[in-house]
Amino acid sequence: MENSNNQYLYEVENNRKSNGSGIIIFLSVLAILLAIAGALLLREMLKARYETQIANLQVKEISDERDIMIGQLDDLDVRYAQLSKEHEDLQQLFEAERRRANQLRAQIQGIGPIGKGDAIPLRQQIEELEEQLAHYEDQIAMLLEENETLSIENAQIRSNLAQAHVYTQELEVEKEKLEEKVNIASLINISNVDVVAFRERRRWDEPTTSARRTDKLSICFNMNRNMIAEPGERNFYIRIIDPNNEVLTHSQEDAMSYDGETIQYSIKETVDFQNVALDVCTEWVQEERFDRGYYSVVVFCGGNEVGYKLFELE
Numbered sequence: 001m002e003n004s005n006n007q008y009l010y011e012v013e014n015n016r017k018s019n020g021s022g023i024i025i026f027l028s029v030l031a032i033l034l035a036i037a038g039a040l041l042l043r044e045m046l047k048a049r050y051e052t053q054i055a056n057l058q059v060k061e062i063s064d065e066r067d068i069m070i071g072q073l074d075d076l077d078v079r080y081a082q083l084s085k086e087h088e089d090l091q092q093l094f095e096a097e098r099r100r101a102n103q104l105r106a107q108i109q110g111i112g113p114i115g116k117g118d119a120i121p122l123r124q125q126i127e128e129l130e131e132q133l134a135h136y137e138d139q140i141a142m143l144l145e146e147n148e149t150l151s152i153e154n155a156q157i158r159s160n161l162a163q164a165h166v167y168t169q170e171l172e173v174e175k176e177k178l179e180e181k182v183n184i185a186s187l188i189n190i191s192n193v194d195v196v197a198f199r200e201r202r203r204w205d206e207p208t209t210s211a212r213r214t215d216k217l218s219i220c221f222n223m224n225r226n227m228i229a230e231p232g233e234r235n236f237y238i239r240i241i242d243p244n245n246e247v248l249t250h251s252q253e254d255a256m257s258y259d260g261e262t263i264q265y266s267i268k269e270t271v272d273f274q275n276v277a278l279d280v281c282t283e284w285v286q287e288e289r290f291d292r293g294y295y296s297v298v299v300f301c302g303g304n305e306v307g308y309k310l311f312e313l314e
Contacts, residue, residue: 065123066108072126073105076133087140094136101129159227166228186229188273188301190280193221193309195297197290211292211313219297220281221307223271231274237300238267240284243293248286258300265300 080098084091104125143160197214198205208214219238237256240248247264255262269282290313299307 069108069122069126070105072130073101073108076101076126076129077105079133079137083136083140097129097132097136104129186226187304188226188229188234188306189224190221190299190301190307191224193219193297193299193307195219195295195309195311197311197313209312209314211290214290214313216283216285218281218283219267219309220279221299223273223278223280225275225277227275229273229275232272234271234273234301236269236271236280237265238269238282238284239264239296239298239300240266241296241298243291243295248284250286256300258303258305 077098080094080101084094084098087094104122108122139160196218197208197210198216198218199208199210199213200215205216217240219240223234242248248266249264250266252264254265254268256265257263266284267282269280271278271280292313294310294312297307297309297311298305
């Protein structure tokens, strides 16, 4: 009986020691796993912090790049404004280039975060604008220097500058990098719009200011010389508006498109323009008697209003 009890106590002791060893082993493995997990978590935290720092640096770099480009465009705007002020005869040219710089600045400010891929073409356009400005400044400096000693050649110098501008426009068309092209130099301009009322006589027409005696209106204007515009036929549309604010017309089909609307015209005159100044005259004849009062004559060409004259028939 005593041997049985001893055997039982021996087995209990062995089981206790075995269970204690198992717990120690389990806790040791758990500690190792926790250490590994902590190390992995620490590594991921350090990696995330590093990536955040890199991203912040990239954002700052991109922001700095945006600020630099906007600063360059601000400088271009100031320099073109100064050129426009100093050279009023070339103000339209410089104001057009100034608008290009302002449009590019608005694009940069409005497209949101700029990636590296976006910054490269924007930077290239700014560099082209700076090169263009430097070209104009060099041309102006050269022209002014020559003008001081060779004033007789001033007209030729201005022609050279205009030709340089035309060449610049051709390059812009080929590259197609800007959405809006500067083409103000090619517009057709007229001057000296004049209207004379005539009374028809057997031998000659007699000028008159009387509405009752007026049989026809003679409308004349000067088509100004323009070496930049493309030669060819130009259609002039003339609207004669009577004192009742009605457009004089022979047919309802005599209509033209202007500013997104269809409007009536009185006379259509086609002129063969070959870059030289021309005197253009046309007539308006109607069977009805002319009303007394003020008349307006408005001249259109190429979708633009180019001339105006107000006159009175008594």
